[in-house]
Amino acid sequence: MSLPYRSPTAVDDEFATGRPLPHDVHDRWMRPYRPGPWRVGLAALALMLAAYMLFASLIMVAAGSVNGAATCLVVALAVIVCTLRLLRVGLWLSGKGLRQVSFFGTVTVPWSKVDTVRTAQQPVKVLGLPRTVMGQALLITRRGGGQLRTMVTDHNADFLGRVEAFDIAADAIEGWSTELR
Template identity: 45%
Template sequence: MPLPFLTADRAFDGETEDVVLPHHDRQRWRRPYRPGPWRVGLAALVLLLASFVLVAAMIIAATTSVTAAWIWFGLAVLMIAAALRGLRIGVWVSSAGLRHVAFLTTRTTPWARVGTLRVVQQPVRWMGLPRTVQGQGLVLEARSGRSAGAPADGPVVLLSTHGADFLNRPAAFDRASDTVEAWADEYRMVSAARRTAG
């Protein structure tokens, strides 16, 4: 008799780790790849520091000023929110479109507006910092929504080989890029079929 936790582990082994199963709900937003170890490790470190700040807030509240304790408690809440937001950064897909989540912004592009998605060799940001290095990036060029003949929006780098998810993981970057491109191809064909039928 197979045990459920073993079956769940086996589903994420090997080459099938980024595959979306056919019975999954495509209406829900999902990340078509696993978060990288650098992203998860950084979030865990921030959460660990936030726990120390919470303990300090409790000690300050018990011994000295309650006002100062509230300040430290607010700092801990900000650290926890930043760690959770950092875990959400990346590319998300659903039948509605493609969503690019950054630390402070979220940009959703419907599949009908997705112009081209291609992997480009270019300078990319190292771990999201201002420093750039030579690498590969999955670049989105969206069509403008103003009119059919309007020029495309500027290119946006969705994923890169030197981001927190794919640093030192080129095979994972290739799989993730291929998966996002496959979603785009599928839903662009659906959008084109709807336009011709309508």
């Protein structure tokens, strides 16, 4: 996996024109890592539940129960929307700044207001549950004080069991921070 901050232009290729590579475009929001197997697995189960509910609403319409079908349809659509939001949760980067997307909200910090981005050994939550263990976390501090909520850890839904992927993502985020601050 190439890191987004490693090669700003495509000058090594004989066909290169010196323009930025598609993955190096700093104008659009991008996640520097892939969603982990825990997040994707939970999303797959939720979408399977939504498919069963949509099929149940179809059967209810065929049986003549329009109110029950409407209820199943609304609940299935709510499950689909929540699943899509769950897949968007994480840390997103662009040339404009850093964006933390959580399930219920989003915090965007311009690069000019980011003070430090570093990894630290500290107690972290396992899969966002109350249980904590010692692990690594990516800490982001704003200028003038104040730390953003820790979202990227080696025990969250994206990196549990994938320590190398956490290291690569943390290095990529620190590289973007160094380059764009």
